[in-house]
Amino acid sequence: MGETEGKKDEADYKRLQTFPLVRHSDMPEEMRVETMELCVTACEKFSNNNESAAKMIKETMDKKFGSSWHVVIGEGFGFEITHEVKNLLYLYFGGTLAVCVWKCS
Amino acid sequence: MIPASAKAPHKQPHKQSISIGRGTRKRDEDSGTEVGEGTDEWAQSKATVRPPDQLELTDAELKEEFTRILTANNPHAPQNIVRYSFKEGTYKPIGFVNQLAVHYTQVGNLIPKDSDEGRRQHYRDELVAGSQESVKVISETGNLEEDEEPKELETEPGSQTDVPAAGAAEKVTEEELMTPKQPKERKLTNQFNFSERASQTYNNPVRDRECQTEPPPRTNFSATANQWEIYDAYVEELEKQEKTKEKEKAKTPVAKKSGKMAMRKLTSMESQTDDLIKLSQAAKIMERMVNQNTYDDIAQDFKYYDDAADEYRDQVGTLLPLWKFQNDKAKRLSVTALCWNPKYRDLFAVGYGSYDFMKQSRGMLLLYSLKNPSFPEYMFSSNSGVMCLDIHVDHPYLVAVGHYDGNVAIYNLKKPHSQPSFCSSAKSGKHSDPVWQVKWQKDDMDQNLNFFSVSSDGRIVSWTLVKRKLVHIDVIKLKVEGSTTEVPEGLQLHPVGCGTAFDFHKEIDYMFLVGTEEGKIYKCSKSYSSQFLDTYDAHNMSVDTVSWNPYHTKVFMSCSSDWTVKIWDHTIKTPMFIYDLNSAVGDVAWAPYSSTVFAAVTTDGKAHIFDLAINKYEAICNQPVAAKKNRLTHVQFNLIHPIIIVGDDRGHIISLKLSPNLRKMPKEKKGQEVQKGPAVEIAKLDKLLNLVREVKIKT
Numbered sequence: 001m002g003e004t005e006g007k008k009d010e011a012d013y014k015r016l017q018t019f020p021l022v023r024h025s026d027m028p029e030e031m032r033v034e035t036m037e038l039c040v041t042a043c044e045k046f047s048n049n050n051e052s053a054a055k056m057i058k059e060t061m062d063k064k065f066g067s068s069w070h071v072v073i074g075e076g077f078g079f080e081i082t083h084e085v086k087n088l089l090y091l092y093f094g095g096t097l098a099v100c101v102w103k104c105s
Numbered sequence: 106m107i108p109a110s111a112k113a114p115h116k117q118p119h120k121q122s123i124s125i126g127r128g129t130r131k132r133d134e135d136s137g138t139e140v141g142e143g144t145d146e147w148a149q150s151k152a153t154v155r156p157p158d159q160l161e162l163t164d165a166e167l168k169e170e171f172t173r174i175l176t177a178n179n180p181h182a183p184q185n186i187v188r189y190s191f192k193e194g195t196y197k198p199i200g201f202v203n204q205l206a207v208h209y210t211q212v213g214n215l216i217p218k219d220s221d222e223g224r225r226q227h228y229r230d231e232l233v234a235g236s237q238e239s240v241k242v243i244s245e246t247g248n249l250e251e252d253e254e255p256k257e258l259e260t261e262p263g264s265q266t267d268v269p270a271a272g273a274a275e276k277v278t279e280e281e282l283m284t285p286k287q288p289k290e291r292k293l294t295n296q297f298n299f300s301e302r303a304s305q306t307y308n309n310p311v312r313d314r315e316c317q318t319e320p321p322p323r324t325n326f327s328a329t330a331n332q333w334e335i336y337d338a339y340v341e342e343l344e345k346q347e348k349t350k351e352k353e354k355a356k357t358p359v360a361k362k363s364g365k366m367a368m369r370k371l372t373s374m375e376s377q378t379d380d381l382i383k384l385s386q387a388a389k390i391m392e393r394m395v396n397q398n399t400y401d402d403i404a405q406d407f408k409y410y411d412d413a414a415d416e417y418r419d420q421v422g423t424l425l426p427l428w429k430f431q432n433d434k435a436k437r438l439s440v441t442a443l444c445w446n447p448k449y450r451d452l453f454a455v456g457y458g459s460y461d462f463m464k465q466s467r468g469m470l471l472l473y474s475l476k477n478p479s480f481p482e483y484m485f486s487s488n489s490g491v492m493c494l495d496i497h498v499d500h501p502y503l504v505a506v507g508h509y510d511g512n513v514a515i516y517n518l519k520k521p522h523s524q525p526s527f528c529s530s531a532k533s534g535k536h537s538d539p540v541w542q543v544k545w546q547k548d549d550m551d552q553n554l555n556f557f558s559v560s561s562d563g564r565i566v567s568w569t570l571v572k573r574k575l576v577h578i579d580v581i582k583l584k585v586e587g588s589t590t591e592v593p594e595g596l597q598l599h600p601v602g603c604g605t606a607f608d609f610h611k612e613i614d615y616m617f618l619v620g621t622e623e624g625k626i627y628k629c630s631k632s633y634s635s636q637f638l639d640t641y642d643a644h645n646m647s648v649d650t651v652s653w654n655p656y657h658t659k660v661f662m663s664c665s666s667d668w669t670v671k672i673w674d675h676t677i678k679t680p681m682f683i684y685d686l687n688s689a690v691g692d693v694a695w696a697p698y699s700s701t702v703f704a705a706v707t708t709d710g711k712a713h714i715f716d717l718a719i720n721k722y723e724a725i726c727n728q729p730v731a732a733k734k735n736r737l738t739h740v741q742f743n744l745i746h747p748i749i750i751v752g753d754d755r756g757h758i759i760s761l762k763l764s765p766n767l768r769k770m771p772k773e774k775k776g777q778e779v780q781k782g783p784a785v786e787i788a789k790l791d792k793l794l795n796l797v798r799e800v801k802i803k804t
Contacts, residue, residue, distance in 0.1 A: 021342055024326065080327035088326055092338055098330030104323065 023098075024090040031065065035089050039099050043073070050074060050097070057101060068105035073097060179204040228293055396477050403427050407475075407748070412764040420719050422726045422766030424712060427748065428478035430455070430758040434486070435469045440752025442494045443741040448501035450745050451475040452482065455758055458490025458509055460738070465490055465509055470516060472504075475760065485516055485523050495556065497545045505556045505568075507540025513558050513568055513575070527575050529568070534577035536560035541605045547614075557609075559619060563601030565629070581634050583621060602627075608651045612658050618675075620648025626663055628675060641678055643671060650693050656700035656786040660794070664690040670705050672717075674794060681797045682721065686713055692739040694749075698768065700786035701793065704749055706737035712751055714767050717793050726767055730759055 020040050025032050038060055046053040054071040061069040065087075072079060075096050081088075087103035182204055187196045216223045397404060407427050415422055435457045442456030457469040468490035471481040489510035497503040502518040506525070512535045514525035529535040538561030545556045546567070555569040563583040569576045583602030603622035610616040615631040616638070624644035627637040644665035654660040660681075664670045666689040671680035688707035696702035701717040705724075710731035713724040731737050735753035742749050747763045 021338055023338065024328065074330065076331040078327075078329035080325060082323050082325050085322045085324055090326070090328060092330075092335045095339055096332060096335060098335060100328075100330075102326070105321075 018094055021092040022089065023092060024088065026086050026088050028086060031086075032089060034064070035061065035101060036091065039089075039091060039093060039101065043093050043097060043099065047094075057099070061101065061103075065103070069101065069103050072100045177204060179206050181206065232293070392480070393476050396479055400428060400478060403478075407746075407762060410762070412766075415764050415766040418766060420725055420766060422714065422764040424714070424726060424728050424730060424749075424761040424763065424767075426730065427760040427762055428475065430473050430478055430481075430760070431756055432469075432471060432481060432484075434484070435471060435756040437466070438469060438490070438756050439736075439754035440738050440756060440758060441490065441492050443739045443750055443752050443758070444494055444496050444504075445741055445743055445750075446472075446496055446501050447498045447744070449474075450743065453741070453750060454494055454496060454504055455481075455752065456491035456494045456506065457756060458492050460754070468492075468508060470494065470504065470506055472518065473758070483518055485525070487514070487525075492539050493542045495543050495545050497554070499548075500554070503545075503554070505543045505545060505558075507536075507543045507558050507560075509539045511536035511538055511540060511560060511562070513540055513543060513556075513566075515570070515575075527570065527573070529575050529577070533575060534566065534579075536562050536564060536566070538562040538603070542607055544607070544609060546609070557607070557617075559604035559607045561603040561605070561622065563603060565604060565607065565619065567631075579634070580631055581619075581629055583619065583627070603647075605647050606649060606651050606663075608653050608661065610658070611653055611655070618651045618653070618661060620651045620663060620665075622647040624648060624665060624667070626651060626673075639675070639678070641673065643673075643680070644669065646689075649691060652693060652695055654700055654790065655695050655697060656783050657790045657794075660700075660790060662693055662695065662703060664693040664705060666690070668707075670703075674798070677798070681794055682717070684715070684724075686711075686724075691737050694740050694742055696742050696768075697744050698747075700790040702767070704740045704742065706740045706751055708736040710735055710737055710753070712737065712740065712749070712761065714763070716767070716769075718789055719769075721793060726764075730761060732757065 020036050022032070022036065027035065038057055042053040042056040042060075046056065050073040054073045057073075058069050058071045061071070070081070075098070077098070079100060081100070081102055081104070083102035083104050089099075089101045091099050093099055179202075182202045184202065186199045186202065188199055189195075190197045216226070218224075218227075406425060410425065412423055412425065435455075438457035439459055440455055441458040441460065442454075444454045446452040446454065452472060452474050455471045455473065457471065459465055468487045470483075470485040470487070470491050472483040473481050487506075487508060489508040489512065491506050492509050493507040495505045497505070504516045504518065506514045506516060508514065512529050514528040517526040520526055536558065540558050540560045543556055543558045545554075549555050549569060551571075553569050553571055555567055557565060557567050557580065559565050564579050565581045565583070567578045567580050569578070583604055602625070604619050605622050606620035608618050610618075617629055617631070619627045619629055620643070621627070624642070624646055626641040626643040626648060628639035628641070630638055643663050644667050646665050646667040648663055648665050651661060651663045654662070659674050659676060660672065661675060662670065662672050668685050668688055668690065670684045670686065670690055670693055672682040673680050684705075686705060686707050688709040688711070691706045691708060693703055693705045696704070699716070699718075701715075701719075703715050705713045705715070707713070710729050710733075712726070712728055712730045714726035715724050719725055730751055731753045732755075735755045735757065737751055737753050739752045740749055747768050748760050749763065750758055750760050752758045
């Protein structure tokens with residue numbers, strides 16, 4: 001019984017957690033929204049290839065907001081980065097993914 | 106193509122003649138012939154070359170003749186070609202066969218002399234030959250004479266050279282091209298005749314400059330992402346969302362209300378797109394503050410200064426000039442009307458126009474406040490000069506205006522635009538001559554606003570504002586009495602009287618006085634349009650102002666351009682007092698605080714203040730107030746403050762403070778009860794009048 005309930009919960013959770021959850025950001029509002037949308041698009045497009053998603057996000061960000069962007073996507077990682085002020089976004093997406101986008105030249 | 110043999114003899118005689126005459130030219134010519142000699146020698150040495158496989162034949166064999174007949178028919182051409190005809194579905198023989206057969210072709214390399222290519226080659230070779238020649242000439246200078254003879258010899262065996270030359274026909278022709286055939290042809294410029302120049306400028310010294318900007322600020326950020334943290338974050342977020350949803354459900358009506366409030370705010374914001382109105386309020390306050398600072402001394406004088414010298418002067422007073430009002434837009438216009446606002450005691454209206462028949466132009470209506478002497482509070486401009494104005498007592502925002510062109514108009518100060526709210530027109534019974542005075546009346550039976558106007562066309566018109574329209578009624582048509590009889594033959598001409606001023610009785614509602622251009626004053630009633638109640642032969646020139654005494658109901662005053670001010674009892678046909686001011690009187694005004702005080706202004710720029718209770722023969726103040734030669738046109742007392750405003754014909758308005766001596770009486774009266782005031786005033790004036798009346802009766 002317990003197991004089935006657990007599975008049910010899991011399914012519920014996966015169904016519900018499709019929205020991006022911003023954990024930390026110091027971007028201006030407009031930029032943050034744009035970046036968030038970009039991350040969602042990339043992660044949905046390359047749902048089983050994090051590398052491609054990261055590449056897409058990086059390249060698009062480079063085009064839109066100037067060069068030297070860095071993107072990390074993964075299910076579990078730890079990091080300590082140096083970033084330019086007002087150029088960091090750290091969000092969770094889809095219930096399992098963490099995406100960190102920052103700029104540092 | 107000329108064979109080489111033919112060319113050589115042609116050249117030589119020519120060459121010889123020159124060689125005798127000039128040594129220098131000879132060289133050129135010699136070198137020219139050198140080429141010809143060379144070819145001859147070269148042709149001679151040449152022998153016929155035979156191919157090795159040529160048949161050795163005897164003479165007989167060589168002379169043998171073989172006859173061949175050439176026909177146009179191609180022996181190899183097929184005779185029986187058939188082709189399938191799709192049209193007829195059968196094979197059909199083709200009659201026409203191509204008979205042309207090519208046995209041998211060769212591409213030639215001969216070039217016509219005249220062609221471009223030929224010429225080009227010609228020049229090229231000439232150049233080469235030229236350079237060769239010069240070399241040869243240097244070596245041959247020593248044996249010039251020897252050369253000439255062998256040349257002649259060599260020309261003779263020219264026929265011998267013919268044979269080998271003919272054999273090598275092609276080579277000869279080429280030679281031909283190379284030799285310079287046309288000496289007249291323009292010489293090719295020497296491609297190698299050029300000079301090279303170079304110069305160098307100073308090199309600018311090179312300097313290094315560097316600067317460094319501060320790098321964009323950076324910070325560190327660290328976090329750890331793993332599944333359980335992500336899960337926790339999402340769960341937390343979900344809970345939050347649910348809570349907010351519940352809250353929203355609980356507070357929906359409130360939320361709606363707040364939304365409505367926001368909407369309302371928005372709309373109000375939209376309606377206030379012209380926030381300048383708000384700003385203008387602040388600006389106005391600011392402007393007044395600045396003015397208060399600028400005119401601080403004047404404001405102090407207005408409030409507190411009393412001429413201390415009055416105590417030592419016997420019964421005479423002075424006028425202290427305070428603010429001066431003028432505006433650039435009304436610079437050339439004269440002040441034609443002044444009127445204090447009955448509600449706001451610091452506000453007054455000024456009408457601008459011109460009294461000069463020849464210089465009529467535009468008009469203006471300005472409203473000034475004493476609080477801001479530098480700029481008018483309201484400004485209205487019109488095409489025709491403003492001649493008179495009046496402010497409604499109960500509606501102090503309504504200003505009635507009479508124009509020089511005969512129109513009357515009502516301006517509403519509440520309306521921001523500069524056009525009159527109501528205006529008469531030619532259709533709606535406007536005056537045909539300047540309107541000299543307008544006066545608001547009490548509202549009629551139907552509570553409609555109405556006012557009267559008087560004009561030079563002799564009509565006195567009552568204007569009523571009915572349903573946002575001005576309706577006119579002619580109250581009286583002025584006629585000059587007794588003049589009709591002058592015209593014979595039964596024709597009755599009624600010369601019109603020209604009204605110039607009027608005033609309505611304070612208590613007797615229907616009674617009013619009209620001053621005319623002829624100098625007569627008529628006492629009229631609103632109810633009798635054809636008849637005057639009384640006629641006074643008041644002045645010799647046009648009456649400028651008539652004015653009822655504010656206290657005594659029988660007394661009125663008139664002034665005229667004939668230099669006089671007269672005070673009347675309306676029951677007596679002769680004036681009570683006559684004052685000659687030695688100049689045309691522009692305006693007179695009763696003081697609001699005393700029955701015996703009045704002010705008059707004259708065209709020589711003087712203001713006169715009279716107090717009959719103090720001196721009934723002379724003015725107690727007689728002071729020039731206008732700048733330069735400006736003529737004073739109008740005067741008005743403020744209703745509460747002890748000041749008068751005086752306007753002149755250059756558009757200036759001067760406010761003047763009355764010194765204590767000029768307002769002595771009211772001060773004493775103020776000490777008593779207010780209600781008693783009027784009665785005392787009446788008694789005071791009556792006392793004076795009685796003196797005169799007695800004299801009159803006696804005489």
